Amino acid sequence: KPKAAVTITNPHPYWASLQADIEAHLRQAIPIKEPLVVFQPMHHLAFSAPRTTVPALCLAACELVGGHRHLAMPAASALLLIQAATHAHEHLPLTKPRPIPEPEPVHLYAPNIELLTGDGIVPFGFELLARSDDPAHRNSERILRVIIEISRAVGTQGALNAQYIKTLGSGAQSDGKGLSHVERIKRAAEKKEGGLHACSAACGAVLGRGSEEEIERLRNFGFYVGMMHEMLKRKENNEEEEEEVIIDEVRNLALKELQLFKDRDVEAISTFINF
Amino acid sequence: KPKAAVTITNPHPYWASLQADIEAHLRQAIPIKEPLVVFQPMHHLAFSAPRTTVPALCLAACELVGGHRHLAMPAASALLLIQAATHAHEHLPLTKPRPIPEPEPVHLYAPNIELLTGDGIVPFGFELLARSDDPAHRNSERILRVIIEISRAVGTQGALNAQYIKTLGSGAQSDGKGLSHVERIKRAAEKKEGGLHACSAACGAVLGRGSEEEIERLRNFGFYVGMMHEMLKRKENNEEEEEEVIIDEVRNLALKELQLFKDRDVEAISTFINF
Numbered sequence: 001k002p003k004a005a006v007t008i009t010n011p012h013p014y015w016a017s018l019q020a021d022i023e024a025h026l027r028q029a030i031p032i033k034e035p036l037v038v039f040q041p042m043h044h045l046a047f048s049a050p051r052t053t054v055p056a057l058c059l060a061a062c063e064l065v066g067g068h069r070h071l072a073m074p075a076a077s078a079l080l081l082i083q084a085a086t087h088a089h090e091h092l093p094l095t096k097p098r099p100i101p102e103p104e105p106v107h108l109y110a111p112n113i114e115l116l117t118g119d120g121i122v123p124f125g126f127e128l129l130a131r132s133d134d135p136a137h138r139n140s141e142r143i144l145r146v147i148i149e150i151s152r153a154v155g156t157q158g159a160l161n162a163q164y165i166k167t168l169g170s171g172a173q174s175d176g177k178g179l180s181h182v183e184r185i186k187r188a189a190e191k192k193e194g195g196l197h198a199c200s201a202a203c204g205a206v207l208g209r210g211s212e213e214e215i216e217r218l219r220n221f222g223f224y225v226g227m228m229h230e231m232l233k234r235k236e237n238n239e240e241e242e243e244e245v246i247i248d249e250v251r252n253l254a255l256k257e258l259q260l261f262k263d264r265d266v267e268a269i270s271t272f273i274n275f
Numbered sequence: 276k277p278k279a280a281v282t283i284t285n286p287h288p289y290w291a292s293l294q295a296d297i298e299a300h301l302r303q304a305i306p307i308k309e310p311l312v313v314f315q316p317m318h319h320l321a322f323s324a325p326r327t328t329v330p331a332l333c334l335a336a337c338e339l340v341g342g343h344r345h346l347a348m349p350a351a352s353a354l355l356l357i358q359a360a361t362h363a364h365e366h367l368p369l370t371k372p373r374p375i376p377e378p379e380p381v382h383l384y385a386p387n388i389e390l391l392t393g394d395g396i397v398p399f400g401f402e403l404l405a406r407s408d409d410p411a412h413r414n415s416e417r418i419l420r421v422i423i424e425i426s427r428a429v430g431t432q433g434a435l436n437a438q439y440i441k442t443l444g445s446g447a448q449s450d451g452k453g454l455s456h457v458e459r460i461k462r463a464a465e466k467k468e469g470g471l472h473a474c475s476a477a478c479g480a481v482l483g484r485g486s487e488e489e490i491e492r493l494r495n496f497g498f499y500v501g502m503m504h505e506m507l508k509r510k511e512n513n514e515e516e517e518e519e520v521i522i523d524e525v526r527n528l529a530l531k532e533l534q535l536f537k538d539r540d541v542e543a544i545s546t547f548i549n550f
Contacts, residue, residue: 037443038431082398089394093370094386111369112442119364120431122394123357126401127426130419140415144405147422151402156313156395167387168312 012271018056021069022076023047029077029128041109041117042124048105049084053229053272054196058204060269061218064261067208071139074132075146075203078125079196082154085118085125090163092118098167125150139207146203153199162192189230190223197226217257224254225272287546293331296344297351298322304352304403316384316392317399323380324359328504328547329471333479335544336493339536342483346414349407350421350478353400354471357429360393360400365438367393373442400425414482421478428474437467464505465498472501492532499529500547 032043055076062072091100093111107114129147133140152158165188179187201222205215228250235247254273258266307318330351337347366375368386382389404422408415427433440463454462476497480490503525510522529548533541 035439038436038439042431086394089390092367092390094390095368095370096386098385098387110373111371112373115364115367115369116435116438116442117431119361119393119397120435122397123401123426123430126398127423127430130422130426133416133419135416140419141408141410144408144415144418147405148402151398151405155398155402156317156392160391160395161313163391164310164313167391 014060014268014271015053015056018059018069018076019051021059022055022073022080025073026077026080030124037113038120041113042121044108045088045114045117045121046081046084048108049080049087052083052196053225054083054200055080057197057222057225057269057272058200058207060272061201061204061210061222062208063204064218064264064266064269065205065208065210065214066264067204067210071209072204072207074129074143075150075207076200078129078150079200079203081121081125081128082150083196085121086154086159086163088114088118142206142209145206149199149203149206153195158195158199159192162188162195165191189227193226193230194223195226197222197229201225213260217260221254221257221269224250224257228254228273289335289543289546290328290331293334293344293351294326296334297330297348297355300348301352301355305399312388313395316388317396319383320363320389320392320396321356321359323383324355324362327358327471328500329358329475330355332472332497332500332544332547333475333482335547336476336479336485336497337483338479339493339539339541339544340480340483340485340489341539342479342485346484347479347482349404349418350425350482351475353404353425354475354478356396356400356403357425358471360396361429361434361438363389363393417481417484420481424474424478424481428470432466433470433474434467437463437470440466464502468501468505469498470501472504473498476500488535492535496529496532496544499525499532503529503548 026046030039030043030046033039058072058076058079059069063069087105091105091107092114109117126147129143129150133143154160156164165184169184198219199222202215202219205218210218228247231247231250251273255270258270301321305314305318305321308314333347333351333354334344338344362380366380366382367389384392401422404418404425408418429435431439440459444459473494474497477490477494480493485493503522506522506525526548530545533545
């Protein structure tokens with residue numbers, strides 16, 4: 001299978017188009033207004049965190065099940081904001097040193113402002129979601145479901161659990177005793193990259209009014225997307241000698257989940273694994 | 276008016292009964308389970324933060340408009356959890372010192388765990404709310420409304436704004452130029468204690484199926500409750516020579532908001548201002 005010379009930092013135009021739409025939406029939702037000391041760092045935090053494929057996958061899943069991407073915009077925005085808050089808090093300088101992920105971001109603001117801004121942006125993400133309720137469209141059940149999905153995926157059983165694992169080692173897992181370093185890294189990736197992409201795709205399908213089966217297939221697809229991206233990243237960073245054959249295996253598992261949608265245009269969402 | 280020798284730390288039995296119900300509910304919602312390194316600090320954080328009258332007022336407002344208190348339990352729980360997270364983050368030791376409110380809590384866990392736990396408990400609060408949706412009761416619109424109310428009251432325009440004001444001075448207010456120290460303290464109290472109590476009472480009225488007028492009266496009542504408590508606290512701590520006459524004025528404003536409910540039993544909720 002020929003692969004274009006695109007990496008995660010220089011991704012496919014479809015991803016770029018979705019990401020641009022989300023950022024345009026957020027620029028309206030987070031205007032730079034008075035008091036500037038509050039809203040400037042909020043704006044900065046939202047737009048300076050590393051871009052990921054998580055929010056865009058939410059729109060792609062929504063489109064695949066036949067929904068207009070704007071239906072999934074609040075969930076994509078909330079996911080982007082919460083990931084940005086996590087990133088800020090991961091890099092907070094605490095008095096007791098802890099492993100802080102590379103690369104170190106440029107700190108434009110003092111630690112207390114970064115802390116407050118991260119704290120402020122998370123409820124704002126949930127507010128955006130709740131506000132997108134439109135009684136005329138009878139979508140409140142779906143929005144509440146998405147709020148639960150996102151709370152779990154970002155919380156102590158989800159992405160934050162990955163941070164506990166990285167911070168505390170295998171003690172952070174209920175079944176983690178005796179796990180090797182490599183296995184712990186994999187477990188953390190399942191919780192963070194895998195779980196967030198799975199959540200994002202499932203939420204997109206929920207908001208696009210997909211069937212239960214479509215939602216679950218897309219949740220699985222998202223999980224494989226996240227795992228594959230993590231493997232590729234580690235490979236690029238030479239952190240691990242991940243074998244190409246394993247990455248291809250994960251890609252094939254992801255493609256299999258799309259078989260349900262064979263009568264639709266799966267080309268667009270396939271760009272999340274074919275690059 | 277004779278006043279019992281009860282203070283905010285030794286409050287009325289009605290408050291104590293409501294608070295006990297909320298804590299019993301949370302003990303079930305946050306079991307101490309595996310992995311202990313994740314759930315023990317979460318449990319500790321939820322139950323060790325200073326108790327406030329905010330969550331209980333939510334149940335009291337719900338009861339006043341004729342709802343059973345269990346209807347407002349998810350909102351009361353979310354408010355308690357988010358206040359606990361704020362308390363933990365307020366006392367995080369950052370490398371760049373900042374004013375940290377007294378009293379210093381006992382830190383059972385390392386700063387990184389306190390940071391993660393605070394971050395984890397906020398989405399969990401929203402999850403509790405969203406999960407309380409019961410299609411049979413057609414309450415999803417009300418729950419989404421409460422999610423918006425709480426997001427705003429705790430976020431950068433609400434309680435967090437008070438922290439910005441304390442951290443940054445009048446620069447944290449859009450109209451704050453030239454405000455004196457005393458005025459800034461008052462503004463911060465309006466955003467934090469006033470705003471949180473107002474939100475709590477309004478949410479209780481929403482979930483108890485109160486009318487729009489009842490919701491707004493209880494929102495105002497809550498605001499005065501919060502302001503009065505803050506004045507009493509500052510007076511007890513000898514931080515300020517708040518005149519008794521001003522406190523009585525605020526109490527009277529609060530009582531006025533209850534006139535709408537004159538045909539109901541207002542005695543219970545009045546204990547939030549008569550002590």
